[in-house]
Amino acid sequence: DQQVKQNSPSLSVQEGRISILNCDYTNSMFDYFLWYKKYPAEGPTFLISISSIKDKNEDGRFTVFLNKSAKHLSLHIVPSQPGDSAVYFCAASEIQGAQKLVFGQGTRLTINP
Amino acid sequence: NAGVTQTPKFQVLKTGQSMTLQCAQDMNHEYMSWYRQDPGMGLRLIHYSVGAGITDQGEVPNGYNVSRSTTEDFPLRLLSAAPSQTSVYFCASSSSGWGNQPQHFGDGTRLSIL
Numbered sequence: 381d382q383q384v385k386q387n388s389p390s391l392s393v394q395e396g397r398i399s400i401l402n403c404d405y406t407n408s409m410f411d412y413f414l415w416y417k418k419y420p421a422e423g424p425t426f427l428i429s430i431s432s433i434k435d436k437n438e439d440g441r442f443t444v445f446l447n448k449s450a451k452h453l454s455l456h457i458v459p460s461q462p463g464d465s466a467v468y469f470c471a472a473s474e475i476q477g478a479q480k481l482v483f484g485q486g487t488r489l490t491i492n493p
Numbered sequence: 494n495a496g497v498t499q500t501p502k503f504q505v506l507k508t509g510q511s512m513t514l515q516c517a518q519d520m521n522h523e524y525m526s527w528y529r530q531d532p533g534m535g536l537r538l539i540h541y542s543v544g545a546g547i548t549d550q551g552e553v554p555n556g557y558n559v560s561r562s563t564t565e566d567f568p569l570r571l572l573s574a575a576p577s578q579t580s581v582y583f584c585a586s587s588s589s590g591w592g593n594q595p596q597h598f599g600d601g602t603r604l605s606i607l
Contacts, residue, residue, distance in 0.1 A: 384535075412592030423497070423583055423598030424536070431593060469535060473592035479524040479543060479585075480551065481596060483535035 383407045384472050386484035394492050399457040401487050403470030406451065410472040414481070415444060415455050418467045427468075428455070460491045495519050499584050499599035506574045506606050514569040514602050516584030524587045525567040526551070526596065527559065529580040536583060542567055543590060574606045 385404045393399045403413070411432045416424035430437040430444045430453065437444050443456045457464055470484040500515045518525065523544045528536040528551075538551030540559040548559050556578060558570040567586075571578060581603050585596035 386535075389533075414595060416598075421600065423585075423600045425598070426595035429593055429595060471536075475592050476590045477592050478587045478590050478594045478596060479526045479541040480538055481526075481528075481536070481585075483528075483537070485533055485535045 381406075382485075383410075384470055384482050384484040386468075386470055386487050388487050389485070390488040390490070392490045392492060393460050395462060396459045399455075399460045399464065399489055399491070401455040401457075401468050401470075401489065403453045403455075403484050404451055405453075405472055407472070407482070408451075409474050410482075411475040412473050412478075413444070413446060413453050414471045414473070415442075416469045416471060416483075418469060418486070424469055457489075460489075462491050462493060465489060465491045497584055497586055497597055497599035499582075499602050501602060502600070503603050504605070506571075506604065508574060508576060508606060510574050512571050512574065514571075514582055514584075514604070516567045516569065516599060517565050518567075518584075518586040518597070519565065520586060520588070520597065521564060522586035522588050522597075523564065524590055524594075524596075525561070526585045527557070527567070527569045528583045528585065529553065530583060530601075531580050539569065539582075571604075576606045578604065579606045580604060 414429040526541040
């Protein structure tokens with residue numbers, strides 16, 4: 381049973397516009413949610429995270445929104461740049477579970493010039 | 494500062510062979526994990542460790558063994574390789590177990606079992 385789901389396998393966005401990546405989860409015990417970015421032949425790199433006690437966290441062009449009642453989070457990238465083209469993974473952990481991340485399937489984001 | 498180093502980067506095995514995937518980190522992190530990535534399934538946790546001498550199973554542990562004799566190293570052993578273990582394997586580490594501490598990943602080992 382998939383506890384973290386990313387229902388869009390791919391997303392194509394024009395350069396300069398907003399990219400919105402979505403993620404749903406089912407486990408109410410998750411306390412932290414993280415987004416990772418992955419280029420081909422490299423490991424995932426941490427992008428941004430949010431605690432379950434917050435509904436928004438912003439870091440430069442990246443903002444993560446959390447809707448606990450809907451068990452839904454989203455990553456907004458504004459403005460999108462060609463270097464943002466990558467696979468994005470949503471991940472979740474319990475309060476002391478940094479070593480036990482639960483990942484979504486990933487969304488391949490393509491930024492078109 | 495190398496971070497998390499995985500070796501080898503690529504490996505082809507025959508069914509039934511055994512091998513060890515190496516993982517080393519130079520950040521003095523206590524917490525380390527192994528994941529496998531399969532198409533359409535994201536990353537799934539195989540085994541993890543919260544310190545030297547302490548390991549535990551993740552979501553998909555069958556067919557794999559781990560040990561943690563030092564803080565730096567966390568090898569993953571395939572006991573008798575099967576085609577279903579064809580995957581990309583990632584090792585990761587974090588400084589603490591708190592969920593807000595992001596894991597740092599190696600660049601992976603691509604393993605093919607014939």
